[in-house]
Amino acid sequence: MSTSTVTLFGHWICPFSVRVEFALAQRGIEYTVVDVPPRAVRPKGFVVPEEFIAHSPKLEVPMVKIDGEYLADSIPILEWLEEKFTDSSLLPSDDAAQALVRERVEWLNKYVYRPMIGVYYGTDAALIQESSVAFMKAMETVDQWLQSSQWLAGDTPTLAEAIMAGVYTRLDGLRQLGLTGELPASVQQHLERCSELGGWKKVEWSSEQTSDFVGRFLKYREIQNSTKN
Ligand SMILES: N[C@@H](CCC(=O)N[C@@H](CS)C(=O)NCC(=O)O)C(=O)O
Structure with a gap:
């Protein structure tokens, strides 16, 4: 140890x-x-x-x-x-499998995080809707990955799950801030699988944290929109 x-x-x-x-x-x-x-x-x-x-x-x-x-x-x-730390890992041991994890980490960082942030920082309905559509489009790719495995990049949880944890914690909040559309069933199941992992317990949000997050961004929108008009 x-x-x-x-x-x-x-x-x-x-x-x-x-x-x-x-x-x-x-x-x-x-x-x-x-x-x-x-x-x-x-x-x-x-x-x-x-x-x-x-x-x-x-x-x-x-x-x-x-x-x-x-x-x-x-x-x-x-x-x-x-x-x-080598006693445990979120990277598989062989090089090709590691490359896949890194590729997916970068992909999620770009194609999921960008629209996700667009939803909560969106100040007008059109922008929020556009971000929401892009987020759900990204989920279609994640759905494809999940057709061949229970995890995002290989047979076990990896760094890609760590990246998605930052999304899953705030999903209820995103919905309240204007994220629309259904998650593919595979993604919903993946979220549930992630919530069984030991790491999840440390990061999951209480309903108070979700309300705090939503309240802050609603306020942010209000201020932005009132200074715009
Ligand atoms: N590329 C960075 C982004 C980190 C980032 O944007 N952090 C935000 C909070 S979510 C921050 O600390 N911003 C400076 C501030 O608002 O004080 C990473 O992946 O860690």
């Missing part, structure tokens, strides 16, 4: 932090969390830790510290955790 000390500087509302916390918990790596709320949700008077300011180049969460070394940016962090 590793004796490394791992600290995650992150926040529950950040889907990129969720990726990392899911991976840590799923792999059974011990860690502590230092809450660093992103600017948009930072309470007045919150003191951002000096350590975070000194080591997160873009001042973004997530940032991870392992035995005095720091790294920010979720996908590089997920890879770094794979290098540092």
Whole structure:
């Protein structure tokens, strides 16, 4: 068992932090969390830790510290955790299978996250609808992947599941913010399978967290729309 000390500087509302916390918990790596709320949700008077300011180049969460070394940016962090901790893994052992995981991680990062963020940052109905359609279109590809396996890239949960955890946590909230359309049955089943994983328990949202998320973005829309008019 590793004796490394791992600290995650992150926040529950950040889907990129969720990726990392899911991976840590799923792999059974011990860690502590230092809450660093992103600017948009930072309470007045919150003191951002000096350590975070000194080591997160873009001042973004997530940032991870392992035995005095720091790294920010979720996908590089997920890879770094794979290098540092070898007792467990979210990457298959053979090269071709690893390449597939990495390809799908990048694909999800682009084609699922972009429209997902478009839904909650959308300020007008047309943009929200467009993002919603793009999100559901991406789900059609995920559906194809899930026709040949229960998991997104191979026979076991991988880093691709960590990426989707950041989406699944907020799905109820996305619906309340205007995401429309049915998830393919395979994706719904995959979500349910993910919610049985050990890592999920650490990242899943309570109904209060969903309401907090939805309330913040409704307010954001209201402010944006009132300054527009
Ligand atoms: N590419 C980065 C994106 C991280 C990111 O955008 N984090 C947001 C919160 S979700 C952040 O910390 N933004 C700075 C801020 O709002 O203070 C990653 O994958 O980790």
